Amino acid sequence: MTTISSASAAFTGEDPGNRLFGPVPDVTGDRGYADDHPARVGFFTDTSVCIGCKACEVACKEWNLLPMDDAEGTVDALGLTGASYDNTGMLGANSWRHVAFVEQSRAVDLPMPTVGLPGAAGGQRPLEDPPVVHPQVPASATTAEQSAPLQTSSGDREIRWLMSSDVCKHCTHAACLDVCPTGSLFRTEFGTVVVQEDICNGCGYCVPACPYGVIDQRQDDGRVFKCTLCYDRLTDGLQPACASACPTESIQFGDLDALQARADERLAALQAKGVEGARLYGRDETDGVGGAGAFFLLLDEPEVYGLPPDPVVTTRDLPAMWKSVGAGAAMVLGLVASAFVGRRR
Amino acid sequence: MTAGEAPEGSGVGVPGAGWRRADGPPAQDRERRRRGGGRRGGRGEIPMVDEAEFTSYYGRPVIKPPVWKTPDVPLYLFLGGAAGTSAVLGALAEGTRRPALARVAHLTAGGGALASVGFLIHDLGKPSRFLNMLRVLKTTSPLSVGSWILAPFSALTTATAGAHLLGWFPLLRRFTGVGAAVLGGPMTTYTAALLTNTAVPSWHEAHRELPFVFAGSAMAAGGGITMALTPLDEAGPARKVAAMGAAIELAAMHRVEHGHGLVSEPYRTGRAGKLLKAARGCTATGAGLALLAGRSRAAAVGSGALVTTGSVLTRFGIFDAGMASARDPKYTVEPQRARARERDTAGSGKAAVTGAGP
Ligand code: SF4
Ligand code: SF4
Ligand code: SF4
Numbered sequence: 001m002t003t004i005s006s007a008s009a010a011f012t013g014e015d016p017g018n019r020l021f022g023p024v025p026d027v028t029g030d031r032g033y034a035d036d037h038p039a040r041v042g043f044f045t046d047t048s049v050c051i052g053c054k055a056c057e058v059a060c061k062e063w064n065l066l067p068m069d070d071a072e073g074t075v076d077a078l079g080l081t082g083a084s085y086d087n088t089g090m091l092g093a094n095s096w097r098h099v100a101f102v103e104q105s106r107a108v109d110l111p112m113p114t115v116g117l118p119g120a121a122g123g124q125r126p127l128e129d130p131p132v133v134h135p136q137v138p139a140s141a142t143t144a145e146q147s148a149p150l151q152t153s154s155g156d157r158e159i160r161w162l163m164s165s166d167v168c169k170h171c172t173h174a175a176c177l178d179v180c181p182t183g184s185l186f187r188t189e190f191g192t193v194v195v196q197e198d199i200c201n202g203c204g205y206c207v208p209a210c211p212y213g214v215i216d217q218r219q220d221d222g223r224v225f226k227c228t229l230c231y232d233r234l235t236d237g238l239q240p241a242c243a244s245a246c247p248t249e250s251i252q253f254g255d256l257d258a259l260q261a262r263a264d265e266r267l268a269a270l271q272a273k274g275v276e277g278a279r280l281y282g283r284d285e286t287d288g289v290g291g292a293g294a295f296f297l298l299l300d301e302p303e304v305y306g307l308p309p310d311p312v313v314t315t316r317d318l319p320a321m322w323k324s325v326g327a328g329a330a331m332v333l334g335l336v337a338s339a340f341v342g343r344r345r
Numbered sequence: 346m347t348a349g350e351a352p353e354g355s356g357v358g359v360p361g362a363g364w365r366r367a368d369g370p371p372a373q374d375r376e377r378r379r380r381g382g383g384r385r386g387g388r389g390e391i392p393m394v395d396e397a398e399f400t401s402y403y404g405r406p407v408i409k410p411p412v413w414k415t416p417d418v419p420l421y422l423f424l425g426g427a428a429g430t431s432a433v434l435g436a437l438a439e440g441t442r443r444p445a446l447a448r449v450a451h452l453t454a455g456g457g458a459l460a461s462v463g464f465l466i467h468d469l470g471k472p473s474r475f476l477n478m479l480r481v482l483k484t485t486s487p488l489s490v491g492s493w494i495l496a497p498f499s500a501l502t503t504a505t506a507g508a509h510l511l512g513w514f515p516l517l518r519r520f521t522g523v524g525a526a527v528l529g530g531p532m533t534t535y536t537a538a539l540l541t542n543t544a545v546p547s548w549h550e551a552h553r554e555l556p557f558v559f560a561g562s563a564m565a566a567g568g569g570i571t572m573a574l575t576p577l578d579e580a581g582p583a584r585k586v587a588a589m590g591a592a593i594e595l596a597a598m599h600r601v602e603h604g605h606g607l608v609s610e611p612y613r614t615g616r617a618g619k620l621l622k623a624a625r626g627c628t629a630t631g632a633g634l635a636l637l638a639g640r641s642r643a644a645a646v647g648s649g650a651l652v653t654t655g656s657v658l659t660r661f662g663i664f665d666a667g668m669a670s671a672r673d674p675k676y677t678v679e680p681q682r683a684r685a686r687e688r689d690t691a692g693s694g695k696a697a698v699t700g701a702g703p
Contacts, residue, residue, distance in 0.1 A: 202470015222470025
């Protein structure tokens with residue numbers, strides 16, 4: 001009787017099964033699917049090999065027939081942000097993949113160890129990097145040398161580009177799903193989070209509930225849209241469109257367990273090579289959303305890419321909210337009743 | 346101190362190995378300041394949390410600001426509260442033989458509930474699918490729980506108000522009135538959970554106080570409206586309710602405006618700050634005037650109008666403050682960054698920041 005235990009967790013705050021917060025080993029089974037449900041799938045997006053080609057964005061738009069929009073989500077508008085090569089701007093109802101572009105610089109006289117090729121320590125690089133093979137780097141690293149091709153120096157400054165293809169995180173504790181009053185958002189048998197467009201009534205509650213700012217309302221339609229992790233393709237045994245289109249395997253699709261193991265290996269390899277700032281984001285099952293189904297390898301702080309540094313699912317605090325709501329309601333009833341006591345008039 | 350010496354896994358070294366966004370003066374200023382100011386920071390000292398260190402993706406919001414429209418949603422909040430309190434007042438007035446107060450309160454409750462439902466439906470992206478709200482009952486969704494409160498409440502209050510207007514079914518009216526009163530309490534506060542159960546920083550952080558603000562505000566509004574419309578000799582309870590409500594609203598709102606550090610700021614600045622200042626003025630003056638409202642009908646009308654206006658302004662101000670806190674990434678990033686840094690310094694940040702050192 002999963003629904004009933006969930007009910008009590010939100011109201012009582014007694015949550016031994018981590019219904020609201022904390023790690024959940026089998027989120028699909030936990031939400032009521034029979035034991036033979038498929039393994040939980042997800043994405044490992046390795047931004048260190050992303051070349052910013054936006055093939056994922058295009059593939060997603062084409063497969064899902066998403067309307068054209070500008071960087072503010074205005075449908076059928078063409079717009080340039082003027083800030084970078086990123087004219088998609090953000091995830092939204094019409095952009096379910098979004099490649100972030102960050103151009104960074106630093107002064108070379110900073111007492112920093114230089115990243116990259118042995119022998120190129122002075123910051124000067126040959127225009128063409130010779131192909132480098134690192135036995136300890138997993139095969140996924142198809143672009144020759146990580147962060148080095150994206151890094152170049154000019155004068156007293158070094159420049160690098162960070163690119164990262166963002167997507168819905170398919171959270172273990174998905175706030176969007178928790179708050180949806182119609183049951184339009186649901187957990188699939190693959191452990192992903194999907195909107196049923198024939199049920200959504202456009203209440204918009206999921207929009208500010210998502211701690212990552214993923215899901216959004218389509219202006220002329222009123223309903224909300226987001227990445228389905230290609231639910232239609234998964235049920236037919238296909239890979240998601242974005243992952244199939246990615247030429248560098250920056251977007252890796254697969255069973256979440258396998259992806260997590262691969263990501264740990266990849267992080268260790270990068271760290272062994274001295275790549276500064278490499279970290280996994282959304283990998284940790286003890287984080288605020290119970291770990292993400294789509295997680296990332298980043299090269300800088302999450303907020304640099306527009307990601308929240310320490311997101312927490314809002315429903316973690318729902319028991320405290322219901323408590324205050326109940327106390328407030330009782331207070332109103334009590335105080336209004338007290339106003340009728342005593343002297344008439 | 347160099348990055349090589351940065352304490353392993355602590356993230357207290359030079360953030361991002363000195364990389365800054367290369368987008369013109371602000372980024373470079375920041376860097377110059379850092380370089381000119383000499384190397385600061387060692388283990389245990391956390392100098393990186395200051396304003397200059399706040400980064401975002403081209404200033405874009407991290408979370409999506411609510412798509413809820415104004416004035417629809419603030420009015421829905423206000424009307425639901427006013428109707429909730431009025432329903433309680435109406436049932437008790439009926440039970441204590443105050444027919445004029447009962448009539449006014451029940452009509453207010455019915456009208457408020459209907460208008461509140463109207464604004465809610467109007468705000469939906471697909472109004473024709475309003476009934477999907479009652480498709481399931483989810484305790485994790487304040488909007489679902491709220492719909493299950495609002496639907497029977499508006500049915501009962503409309504029935505009660507209709508019976509008053511037509512003069513029919515006086516006995517049945519008592520039952521529907523009592524039923525509405527029981528739901529009237531939760532009606533005043535569930536809307537607070539609706540706002541706080543989001544990622545909007547200034548709403549979420551105030552999740553313990555906002556239900557009390559809404560309760561006080563609802564009492565002020567319900568009491569204020571009924572006090573203004575009821576003859577003096579029956580309006581005593583309404584006056585008391587309005588005065589108590591105003592006091593609670595002011596006290597609880599003070600904690601929201603000052604108790605949460607950075608995320609309290611949107612309540613004091615910009616348009617929200619102005620609205621809430623005006624709200625304070627109206628509510629406090631109205632509450633003061635309520636002391637005279639037992640003697641003069643004019644004072645009762647003035648006082649009622651003022652506390653009601655205060656309640657409306659409070660709802661608009663809270664709504665605005667939340668929107669402002671959602672639009673500016675600062676309010677999302679800075680508290681989370683401070684939290685993450687604290688955890689890392691405490692030494693348990695295994696996955697949040699790995700790789701500050703090889
Ligand atoms: S990232 Fe946002 S939209 Fe995606 S599952 Fe998590 S809460 Fe929902
Ligand atoms: S907008 Fe649609 S999907 Fe989002 S919470 Fe409302 S009904 Fe659910
Ligand atoms: S998984 Fe499918 S829906 Fe999601 S971003 Fe990729 S292509 Fe788009």
